[in-house]
Each structure stands twice: as C-alpha cells, then as structure tokens.
Amino acid sequence: MLEIAEAPEFRGMLRELERPAPDAEQPRERVSACGLTPTAKTLYAVLLRRALRKPLFYVTRSNREAEQALDWMETWARWLGEPTPILIPAHDIRPYQGLSPHADISEKRALGLGKLAAGQAGIVVLPVAAAANRLESAEFYRSLARPIRQGDAIELEELLNHLETVGYLRHDPVEMVGQFSLRGGILDVYSPEARRPVRLDLFGDEVESIREFDVNTQRSVGPVESALLLPLTEFPVRKELLGELSARVRESETEIFAPGEPFAGWEFLVPLITPLAHTALDLCEGGVLFLDEPLELRKEVERLWSLLEPEFEQAIEKGSPAVPPDQFYLRWEEMAGLWARRSVVEAEELALTKPALAAAPRFQFSTRPAPRFHGNLSLFLGEIETLLRQEYRVVLLTTGSGEAERLTELLGEHAIPFQLAERSAERSKDGGGDWAGRSLGDPAVPCCWIGQGAAPNGVLIPPQRILILGNQDLFETSEAAARPSRPAGSKISTFLSDFRDLLPGDSVVHVEHGIGRFKGLKEIAHEGLTMEFMDLEYQDAARLYVPLARLDLVQKYRGLDGAKPALDRLGGVSWGRTKARVRKAMEDMAEELIKLYAERETASGIAFAGEDHWQQEFEAAFEYEETPDQQTAIEDVRGDMEKPVPMDRLICGDVGYGKTEVAMRATFRAATHSRQVAVLAPTTVLAFQHYETFRRRFAAFPIRIEMLSRFRTAAQQKAVLRDLEAGKVDVVIGTHRLLSKDVQFHDLGLVIVDEEQRFGVRHKERLKAMKKSVDVLSLSATPIPRTLHMSLVGLRNMSLIETPPRDRLSIQTVVAPFSEALVQTAIEQELERGGQVYFVHNRVDSLPGMAVLIQKLAPQARIATAHGQMGERQLEKVMLGFLRHETNVLVATTIIENGLDIPLVNTILINRAERLGLAELYQLRGRVGRSNRRAYAYLLVPEEAELTHEARHRLSALKEFTELGSGFRVAALDM
Incomplete structure (x- = not known):
C-alpha cells in the first residue's frame, strides 16, 4: 500500500506542504x-x-x-502502524433549544479534546461545526483527566470531588464505566477507554498500589504502574459556576432552580461567566488541515448560522438568558482567516470551482469506488481472477475471523492464491505495525490479501494497480458483517438524508395522510415544553404537524419530470383509495409475472438445431474480430437457443461493445429455421439505426427485414402488417408500435428488446406474453436495477460484455460549471479535428435560443436542432443529415440518448446535467467514443451552490465510471 505514497501527484502535494513559511504569521502552503x-x-x-x-x-x-471516516481511518492507521485516530463530534443540539448536550456526545468530546490538548493526537476527525466551536484552553481540557501513578501523594477528598465534577457516579460495587466507590482505604474507579476498572490501595495520602480487577468477580487481576482517569463530560459540574448561572436564570425565568444544581441547557450559558476564546486547532501546535469537500463545509457553516441567528433573536424576545452565537461559533470567514496560518489540503471528488480558501496548486488523483458485487460470488471471483492477471494487488477487508474463513475457503476452492495478512504480521520480527504496507508494497506477490478492517467500502486505484474491497462491496448488505460497536444513533437517522435537500414548497408523502406540501419546521410550546415539528400543508390549507421523532412516517415525494402532484385532503378517503389501488395493481402484476415465469420454465420451447454452413458463413462475414466477452455471450445465446425451454437472457455491455452483433447472430439462426424475429427499440431513431444495420449485415442472405415506426407511412405499415401475418417478413424492427393489437405474427420465435430500461414493465412483459414459448433476448448497457437483480439472483441468465473493441479509448468525462468559454473551446477543439458534436439541452422551449448562442460562439459550425415534438419527417431529415455529415453540431434534447451510432461524434456537452438520472447520463455519454479517437463528455452544471447532494452523487458516479465496460456497475450502483 505504501507505493501509493510514491505516486507523482502525492509526492508533489507533499513537497508543497513541506515548504517552510517565512514566519509564523505568514500564510502557509495549501493544495487542492x-x-x-x-x-x-x-x-x-x-x-x-x-x-x-x-x-x-x-x-x-x-x-x-x-x-x-473514522471507521475507514482506524483501519488504515492500524495497517500502516499509525496512532488510532480520535473523534471530536459536534454538539447534537444548538445553544438556544433549552436542552443539554447528549451525554455520549459530551463524553466523546471530552475524551477527544483531552487527548488533543495532551499532545496524544495523530489524526483528529471532526465535523466542521466542531471545528467552528469556540472552546476552553488546552490547559482546561488537560485538567479534566487525572493521571495517577504508584507512589503518588493525593488529596482523597479533592480527587473524589474531581471525579464527581467530571461525570463519575458513586456506585458500590463498581460495575460500569463512569462509576467509582470508596471502601476504607480502597478506591475503585472505572475510567472510559480502560480495559478494566482499577483499584487504588491507599495508605494515608499515598497510592500504595494500583491493580486492575474483574467487574464480575470483583477480584484483582494484576498490578499496573499507573492509571489515567478520563472525564465523562466536557462541562465540569462546579457548584460555584452553577450558582452564578442559576442566579442569572432566576432573574429572567419564573422557574426556580436549586442554587448550584445543574439545569437543562446550563452548558450553553457558560460564556456569560467564562468567555470561550479557543478552537480545537488551538489545542495543539502545528498540524495540517485536510478539508473534505471544502465548499460543502462552507455551506454547512452558513446553514448553521442561518439557524443560530433567528433562534438567538427569538430567545432574546422571550426574555430568556442567551449568549450571542458568535461567542459559541466562528463564521466561515473567521475560520478561513485562522486556517490560512496552517497547511491545508482541500480534497474534492469533483473539481467544479476554484479552491474554497485561496488559490492553490491542484493535484489530480485517479481513484474510483470499488466494484460492488451484491453477494454474487461468481461475479466476484471472475473480477478477482481478471485483476490478478493484470497484476493488481487485491485487499479484502473483513470484520471478523468468521468472515475471513469464508473468504479463504471460497478462494481456495477456486484456486485463487491468497494470504492472511495478520499471519504475516505475527511472523514479522522487526516489531513495527507496518506489515500491511510492506506486504502490499511487493508487486511480485500475485495474490489476494485478507485482513481485518471496518471499512465498509473500498477503493480502486488504477495507476498503482490496487483494489481494496470492503464488506459492503462484497455482500448484499452491510448486515453480512458486524459493525464495531458504537453508541446507537437515533431511530430516525436513516431518514434524515432524504430530508437534507428538502425545501419549503417541496412535496412529501405521509404514510397515513398522503401527499402534502412541506412548509418548514415549526416550534410549538405545550404545557411548558417546546418541541419542533415538520409543518405540512394539505388541500384547503389544512395543516399537519409531525413531530421530528416520527419522521419515519414521511418521505420526500419523487415523481416523474419534477411534476407537482395534487395535494390530498386531510381526513379524506382519496389517499386510502390510492393505496388500495396501487396495492391491488402491484399484487396483480406480481401474480402475473410469477405465472408468466413459471409457465416459461415449464413450457416446451424451440430447440434450434446446431450450426449449419449458412450460420458459419454469416458469422465469417463479421468484419471485426470478436472480443473474448462477446464470444462468450455468443456461445451463451447459442446454448440457450439449442435447449427445449424458452431463452430469457440479458446481454449487458457498454454501448458499441458488440451487443447488436450477438443479437444479429441469434436473429439469423431463428430466421433460417423459419421463425420470425421481433426487434423492439425504445425510440424511432434507434429503430431506424437498427433497421439500417440489420439490412447491411443481412444483405447477402435471403432474409426480409422490415420496420414499423413513424418513419413509415400508414400505407407502408399496413403492407408490412399484412406480410408479417402471412409469414413473408422474417424480421420486423420497431418501437412500441410492435405491441399494438393489430400486429399479428405468423410464427414468432425470437424477441429482442434493446435498452429495456426505457420501457415500462407492462410493455416488456406484454411482449413476452405474446408467446409463452418465445425466446427473449434483452440488450442493455445499464439495465434497470429490477432487471439486473433478477439476473443476479438467477431468475434470468446474464452475459456481461466488458471487453472493449481493439483500440477503443475510454471517454474523458469533465464535470464543470456552464461557461461560454468552455463551450466554445470544446466545440472548436472537436471541429478542428474534423469531428461532430452533440449539445444536449433538454428544454424544447429554449432549444432555439441555445442554438443561436452556440452559433455565436462557433461561427464555423453547421448547426441543426432536434427534439421529440418535431414532425416525424422533419426529425428524420435532421438525423440523416447529421449522419451524412451535412451538419456537424446537433443541438438536441435527450432524444439522442438512444440515437444513431456515428463514429465521427466524439464530443458531447450536456447542459443542466444535474437534472438527469444516472442511467440517462450514462446513455447520453455513450453516444460518443465509438471509434479509436479520444472522446470527451462535458457535464455542465450551474453554480456549485445550486447542486443538491443527489445530483452531486450522480455526477460523481458518472465521472468515476470512466473505465471501459462500466455500464454494469452503473446499474449496480442504483440497486
């Protein structure tokens, strides 16, 4: 693993960070x-x-x-012999909510801040709100921990008072962390992070001995030289401080607090007595800042302040004691100013804008998410064998010995070499914990390394030929392996990500009351208790207030094309009827699908005979050399067609990888055995492309091929239908027109469905139901997750084509803010090399205006426009003109998503890419890169601040999937 640190980009970044500053007050080095x-x-x-x-x-x-991040970093730190990282979480509540911080959060913060102040921190992981938090001094946090050594002289009463102050409770006997007891001259204490509680044997004021003891038997286990009694809270409960705060509260509140006793929210009034003048970064000398997505950090700080300021004003209006927010938190500008005196790394997945803090050298790394196998062992083993042949080092992270044993048995059964990394560590004689780094640094070891680690997801680093797989990459769900024990989070935490992008006016769905409109969060006081609710508006301005504890009842509405749904009526019957109707439709569809697949499994299909000289001649006429994966798919289909049961196979492969040739060979076999073939395409343009491709490929053979689409007149379609029913047409290619009731076949034997994710389930299943014994072959670059899941679990057979044609290059994908300069440069660069350009703008009303802008930016371009609302003849003329190179820039909607295969088109610009789905973006990008030229895909987005987290996820995924043959993984990502 250490060779990663020898990469040029890493070494360059290191050199920049190691440059000495002229003096301590000067800005330090920063890199992106x-x-x-x-x-x-x-x-x-x-x-x-x-x-x-x-x-x-x-x-x-x-x-x-x-x-x-802590889970991941603990694994890497252990493997590389680094100190265990520490966590300093942010407070779970804000200062003006009248509540005290959660005890677990306070304990973690106290432990982390104490270690940081004591100089024991190698890596500190903290959210940006914790970094912005104003704190006490380093000396204050060091004083919360109490080191005790054998022979020390202590003041017993002062020590007992200290333990109570920092959160310990008296309990005899001591059984849990945070308890202490005193029996005569014996003091038992159970400190956080200790292996066992300790027993101090006192002789007067001297610590005579320190022993660990077992909580179950209460018997001593063995002596130790010292003990460190760590705090359980960052807010020591001091009676004099609480007395002053209680007096302040009584001046403005009617409720009477016992002087010197804690009350709800007292921790956030401390700055009234003691100002907070430090931050976490001030608690240690030096240090490097590693900012994970700095623009997101800035937005989070701004979001925090957008909540703090109105809450503070409301507290003042109520007459409650409140400390101004700037005494608790720094603003982003203040943080940036303080951070300028430290070395900073701004880490980003996507380079969308300028560095967040200041101009900085930018280093581009090549890393991608590890492939995910969803528990499919055959896919996993095949991928591992392929990577080992390519001399990759493969690391498999497990969370326990049982999981490691399962993997060793699996790899051993399939003769895949492996080594248990822990065993090599045990044999290491030099003592350093750096065994993983040394072992994986040896490129001559062609095997898998199995080691323990809590990292759920791994990473692929192509330049260094390293693949690290986590347990979630290997198994269907993360439950396949146990997560290290941590305090349980809120039961609603799973749902919070759905609401992170929720804005007032967005539609939501309540389980019991149906579709409403989110108006915001609202505080409601009842019987002296103030709680926060989600405010939902329904029909006739009716309001529903949902407690935040019941967010599991609400989900964000996700409709098609961003359409706004009608609101339901509170107490009405429409939502209940809708649920009943959908439930009945789903049950009917499930019953129909189960029946269909059961009948297909038991039906007697067509057992096509083996190859004859016609088939051999047809295959020999293929002008290219088959790729290994393509040949495997051909053999799979051939084997299926020779069986007496109906074929149902999915061919999954990137655009341009040879799926159509596999389909045409199946078509030829069916046609030469007097069986008709139906080819279903999602768009008129793609149906036309298939028609042209099939006609060229079958030109030397007596097979009649026809097309049914809007490119044919009514008279032409009528003639085709008549001949199709009479058995005079061998192959018919069309859109959903093939599903019409007036389409009758004489003897249908094979159905080919291209890009099936573009069809509704009923369309596809209706086509299959036309003949219970028909062979079905589906083609897709990114199959929908339902179809892919059916294949992975064995309901459907799947062939995967991942091998690119010879000389095919991957598509260079760029995610960037829209700018006229970028558009102009991209178009001119492509036109200068004699190529063509797609510009996708998915708004018909503004498409002409965009074409005018592009003509202004690139006067030499020959521009045409295309969209789905054009007349069929006009659209055909535009597409054929572009195909014949009469125009060289096509400004179009997503109608080109499944368009013509044009080798000269090697640049595509997609405007407002964040509005499109992942599979849709992937298909659009696949319109380029059909030759041995380098292809470019520009995903243009508005300013960074307008991007949602979901949009960033989609764009990140597409940018990472730049390897050839990654369509299967795009679909798997959506599962």
Missing part, C-alpha cells in the same frame, strides 16, 4: 487534491499524516460523515 473518492480521501489522509509526522485534522460536513 481532486479525484479522490470518500474512501480514498481517508486513505490518503493517513498516508499524508505518516509522511509529514504532524497532527492532521480531518474536517467533514457532519457527525455521520465523521464517524464513517
């Missing part, structure tokens, strides 16, 4: 690191800490992301 997946960021951060030997602060957007 792009192209890092979430897993890769944590790995490179640990490697950076290892190289610089300085504390490293890893700043994330939220507590959840910080905990996830």
